[in-house]
Amino acid sequence: MSSTFKQCTYDTAPCHRSEKFAFWRESVCDAYVHLGCETLSQKDFWGRIELTRHDLVDISFVSGSKHKVLRRTQDIGRSYDSDFLVSIQLNKRSVIEQHGRSAPLSPFDFALYSSTDPYSIDLEEDFKQLVIKLPKKALLSRLPDANMLTAIPVVGASELGGLVANTALSISSLINTQTSDCKVLLQETLIDLIATSLAPLRGSRVELSQPEQQLLIRAKSYILAHLQDAQLNRESISSNLGLSVRRLSEVFAKNGETICSFVKESRMQRIASDLTDERFARAGVSEIALKWGMNNLQHFSRSFRDQFGCTPRDYRKDATLFKH
Template sequence: MAILLSTKSVRQDESFAFWREAVCDAYVLLDCQCEQSEGFDGEIVLNRMSRLSASFVSGSQQSVWRRRRDIARADEESFLISLQMVKEGGVRQHERETRLRPGDFALYSSVDRYNLELPDGFQQLVVQIPRDMLLSRLPNADLLTGIGVSGSSVIGRIIRDSAVRLVSAIDQSPETAQYALQDTVVDLFVTGLASLQDAKYELSKPEQQILLRADAAIRASLHKPEFDRQALADTIGLSLRRLSEIYQSDGRSISATIRNMRLNRIAAELKDERFARQSIGEIAFRAGIASQQSLARLFKTQFGMTPREYRRRN
């Protein structure tokens, strides 16, 4: 359920002090400054979900700083994404700086210093993603912080048009669908960030939409052990050969994508307190892996430890 944090709930002379506390409570330890604290206003509509947090933020001019002492005092490790909705904002990290126009977004990391510059009357969608969740999809994510993804590009337009609607829909969706929707939001942004890398292929808009549909179909079918390459092609309505070509153009194979999504789902549930009383076998079976021997081998290859060790460490 969304939480509203608004300066309208306090006296005007307390509004900026309240805002500084609210921002830290909503995200990570930060310092927030503004040129004119008198008459300051701001609002955060925050939704903390099982796997990520998403919020719509708006307000007066401000500068936000993540400092060394904030990092030293914190124990959370996450990536954040700011999607600019109104006015122009700025993101700076690792000597990389970008201006965000409406529709643009950028990635930044809580484990390093960063700075956000937000003008009067701005509005953003901010998504906070656990660090390991993003790195499992985008291993070089740290190299992509502070770089803007244009909302006017082919991929940027898809993300701009979809991310806000998906985030808004999660709260109104059945609990069983919320998990998959969170994954879809993350994968949308990963798709845009991957476009920043030197790529051998450039996907057309129809191909990109097919990939998004296919990835979503895989997540919705992970509980089916028999779900494979051919089943995915049948679901999407393409020949297996054509669908394989589209995945190869994105630098992936269908089989590896299905396998990795199964393993990532298992890893996420092994860390989730809601499933603490369930056996590893039950969790694996729900993700479509029935063989304990296969699970141990595949899981150790991807995460460097057995499922039991992973659960104990997390």
């Protein structure tokens, strides 16, 4: 599996004073999506974007003067992309608004927003953010109701919020120096963590205590990072978390789940994603299933049909026809 990346920097510093804000408007459109930009004063405006485009996600650091960006209906009509963005506040404050919701962000807080619906972001003077852009289908395959969770802040001071923000920073600093396979896995891990951090916003089916919520997050993060291990089971998961199988099963049960069902459903989602990914168009269904730890192909076929209502081959065929 190969992985590529492209780095670019947009900086108003070399621009003439009268051209800085116009250059900035063009820069944010090129780096992210078509946007409008507003500022009370263009005098002494400055901005900088350090962007790295990867196969699955774009990761960027953006900083600058006080201004507002708006994703308007006319901007959406000019774009064919369907993405989610996550802004992690690193310095000062901002406010993201979408679907009538408002997400005020302090340092290390973050929020999700969608490129296919209008939004606005108010940014304070000398702000800095880490922005992650990812295809909608990548997050929706893990969290089907992600569209309902935009402009809801995840607090960086919480254990989960801090875990995601710090991990995103760590991944952004080391990903470019890794092997191709490792880069892809790091991107997948980042998307997994974003999905995990947003899931509690929709509310658990059964109320869990804070320690139990953290334990469930740890367990699911471990499972999602080891789905390709064919030996992944309740015993290995519990052992690596330093828990008994009984205790971990109780936590999953309180959330209306089982360990085995979460592992199976997560694998099916990854397989379904690969079946519709053009990078794996030449890979056979069995090859993809084996890659994600499904050694019993007969059991895999039944599980896939149970989850998606069709065979893996029909799922791939329908997706291909839909694209064309």
